[in-house]
Every structure is written in structure tokens, then in C-alpha cells.
Amino acid sequence: MLKFANAKINIGLHVTERRADGYHNLETIFYPVKIYDAVEIQSAEELGMEIHGSELKADDDNLCLRAYRLLATDFDLPPVKIHLLKRIPIGAGLGGGSSDASATLQLLNDQFKLGLTDTQLETYAAQLGADCPFFIQNKATYAEDIGTKLSPIDLDLSAYYIVLLKPDLHISTAEAYKNVIPLTPQVDLRRAVQLPIQEWKLIIKNDFETGLFELYPQIAEIKRRFYELGAIYSSMTGSGSAVFAIFEQETDVSELNALGQVFLPMDL
Template sequence: MQVRVAAFSKINLLLDVLGKRTDGYHDVNMIMQGVRLSDQVIVAEAATNTITTNSPYVPNNKSNLALKAALLMQAALDLPPVAIKVDKHIPVSAGMAGGSSDAAAVLLAMDRLFALGLRRQQLEAFAAEIGSDVPFCLSAGTAVATGRGELIQDLSLLSPFHLVLVKADFGVPTARVYKAYRKKKKPVAGEDRLDYFLKLIREDDTLGILNSLYNDLEETTFSMYPKVRSIKEKLKHLGARHVLMSGSGPTVFAAFHTEAEAWQFYKKAKAAFPMVYLTSTVSRWDLDRRIGMS
């Protein structure tokens, strides 16, 4: 028997850096949103632990977060070895939580494979040990993330909207961006910005949300990697109104109300950039069917 899980990627609709913590991380307020662009993760019981992927850029060893997730559960719960297969579609080192989502998918798959019946809090505790984005990726809907990003509160799922994603031809190390980040005076206080965003989400005000997209890390990443800034500027020049960098970059997304708008823009972006993806935010249908057994 094997379990297959859709490992959805994510974007940040809001990323506000509040300040540096004593543990070296930064406190943040984030609104995170699951995206249909996903990896497929398959987990089955095996004689030894193995992990295979279809990407030459993803390690097939213990540095892979998906295998790390399996090892963590095995050590805590005395579970047998597993074979993990990751069919990668999320671009690597893109600021879209691809590795974190694969790890969350393994936690969900092993819970189902071995009929553990773990509570959400137990899964989140494992997830937080692996990385800051992993707890969100367990639910992969719409959520507010605080602390260093690991404290997750699920929100009402937004009505889906459509995305054109453009990734630069290099990765951006998240730790390096946060290390270079310098606190600056902001026109809107962090808590006020979050409260306003939460109001828009409660009202399911898609236009208001798209008009309020904010990423505090943009200027830091742009100064370190000017090509990411040029991607955002080019997308605006091509006619996109709602454009934001996801996470620490280098992926930049343009958001649209309708699939037709997104498709027309995708064709223009595809002619301008080598790495372009057409997708949408997750729906309830996507989330309800993300786990299967065979």
C-alpha cells in the first residue's frame, strides 16, 4: 500500500517583518496562501529508508526535508522505514515552500499509511521542528502565520484567483536575505496592516486583498539581486496591476480575477521569461482530495 499526497506550494499575500528575535530569527506577520502548483509525494513502507526525485537539483539524502520528516516521525513513534518518491513541479529555491511542502506531505502520508490518527497539534509539532513553513503546508489553505512563521491560525479559505508566476534563473537563500534585512520606518504599523488584511479576508474581498499585497523583504532582495526587481518591473510593464515577490524570492507573481485574464497575460510573460507558470490559488475541492491511497 502507498499514500499519495499533493504537496501544494504557497505565496505570501502579506509578509511584514516585525523585528529580530533573541534566537536569531525574525518575528513576522504573514498571510500565507496555498497554490495549486504542486509536487506529488508518494510514501510506501519499505525495507530501508529511500528518497528519489525527478529533479537533479533536489538531494536524495538526509538533507532533503521530506526524508528528514520521515526520520523524525520514525524516531518519535518507532515506525518502520519508508520509500519516498517526489515528483517535482514546484520550482526549486523559489520562495514557494517546495521543500517544506514535501516535508508536510510526508507527515500527512505517514499518518495515513500507518493509521496513526495524529491530532493536528501533534503534526504541527513535528512540522515546526523541520522548518518555519512546514506547519502551514500541512493545511495549505489560507492562514495567518506569526512568531518566526511557525505559529499557524487557519482562516476562511479565499475564493480562488489566478496567478502567473515568474522565477529568476537562480535561487535566493532565505537566511541570507533575513540577515541583510534592516528595520525601516513604515507608513503602516505591522499589527494595523495585519488587522486590515484579516478584515479583507473575513469579507472575502479579493480586489481589496490584491490591492493590499505587501512584502517587507522586497527591497532587501531587490538590492541583493537586481534581476528580481527587473522581473517585477517587467510584469508591471506588460500590464499586470497586482504584482508581488513571494517570500524572500526570487519568484514574483501577478494575480488576476479571471482565468481568461491570467491566460492572456501568461502568453505575454512566456514570451519574455524562460520560467513561467500558470496556476491558481487552491480551492476546497483541491484540499479535500489532496490525499489518496492505492
């Protein structure tokens, strides 16, 4: 069985509090975008995995293998071979690994007729990573706590053209959080995204940008250039390093290829 695992962007991201367990509470809006990895599961004599299109290693820390082992603790799963074709870049804030893990849970649920509901799959996904539960239902979602408390939100950007650009940078989550100061947000994201998109750039922000733009001015440059090309909203996504831009219509951004890898939306 085969499933295409899409990326996500964060529309607004507020880091609100450092928790006693070392994690941070946040609030953000997750939105799915049309950039995909492909995950395939085949019957096999023993559990294994192959990764194509990336230098990622298929070791015990891989989220897809962890997803299999998580379900195998509760279900008598036969061994499988997982094939992963990577297109979503790592260290970009696009949630590719989380999406792949959630796709693996869904594939195993379907292939072996486990009968798990979306709510149950989200519970398993939360054990793999903070972004993972979002990818089960894969709809615009307001997220709180560490990103696992999810509430649906009415947001449809299908009429717009969304482009992403990833510079040749890998930013670790630890590095990103080291350069952010938790604050009580001044803006309610749920209300803010109901405003015209043209107003978003005045009020919706990603708290990680301030510190990371100082360390990596090339990320700030990408955002600036997107606006020069006519974007109505642009932001770094997640903890970086990718930047997305929303345009009112399809736009030629080829002149930005010198700044990094450009990702255009792809319909399946």
C-alpha cells in the same frame, strides 16, 4: 500512497524583530496555490529516497527523510522508500521543501494508522521548518513569530487567476535577511486583505523586496511587467525569488517566458 504537495505564496510579509536566537519574528499571510510536487511512499526493506525532476540530493538533510526519522523516534515505523517528483522550484519562496515534508508526515500518519490529529502533526512539522505547519491544514492563514504561530483567516482567491514566475536566481534565506531591516508594521495584514484586491498594491508589501530589488533588478522588472499585463496585485513571495500576480481572469503571460520560468495554476 501518493500525495500532491502544493506551493504557497505570501501575501504581505513584515519582518518585525530580530530574536536573541538569531531568527526573526515576522507576520505574513500564507495562501496555498495550485503548483504541485508529488510525494509517494512505498514499503521497502530499508529506508531510502529517490528524487526526480530536480538536482536535489536525497541526503540526511532532506526534509522528507527528516520527517520520517522524526516520527520514527515516537513510533515503530517500518522502512519505506520515498519517491519525490519536484515541480515547485527551490530557492523561490514557494515553500516546496516544507510542503513535501508535511506531506510525508501526513502520508506516514495515514499509511501506518498512527492516529495523529492535525494539531499533533503541526507540532511535528514545526520541528522541521517554520513554513511546515501551514501545509498540514493548507488553508489561508495569518502567521506570526517565526511563521509557526498560525491563525485562520477568511480569504478566498479561487475566483482569480494566479500566475507565478521564477527568474533564474536562487536566493538563500540568509542572503534575504541580510538585506532587510526589521520594523514595526504600519499595516494590519488581517484587515488589509479584507479590502478590495485592487487596493492591495497601495498598502500590502513584502519587506524583502526593497533590498533584493536593488541587488536583483530583474525581480523588480517581473513585477512591473505583470502590472503592465493587467495584474491587480503582484508581489515577490517569501524571501524570493519568485513573483506572483493575481489577475481578474485568465491571462496570456507567454511574453514573460524570457524573464524566467512561468508557472500556471493546475487543477488536480
